[in-house]
Amino acid sequence: MALLLATSGGRRTGRQGGGDDGQDGRPATVRRAVAFIDEHAPRDLSVADIAEAAHVSIRTLQCAFRRHLDTTPMNHLRRVRLAHAHADLLAADPASGVTVTVTAIATRWASSSPAGSPPPTAPSTAGPRTRPSSTAAAELR
Structure with missing residues (x-):
């Protein structure tokens, strides 16, 4: 719960109280x-792995996260990983003599699957820029 609060900016998300467990209002x-x-x-992890662990379909999981946490399962996973990486960076003590690099921490908490990676920049649909042929240029006139 503390990690969830840390990853949601210190605020509780979703309904408050009155839930099915009497704790924080989030469904099981x-x-x-x-x-x-x-x-x-x-x-x-994939969204399918998370849905299987929660005993629901992918769509049900996505809807539940959107409704109760105002995010997606994969965005929540990214926030959790970032929180862990941040904690590791803060815990690293240069005076201890143990070398801990940012790259090592990033590698530990990064996912090698495309589903766990940040979204790539949108590809250009315009294609490569080329100069029109003289025939095509003449047709445009």
């Missing part, structure tokens, strides 16, 4: 998924 599906993400954050 979301609690199971969040617990799975917290426990398995260093692994390559």
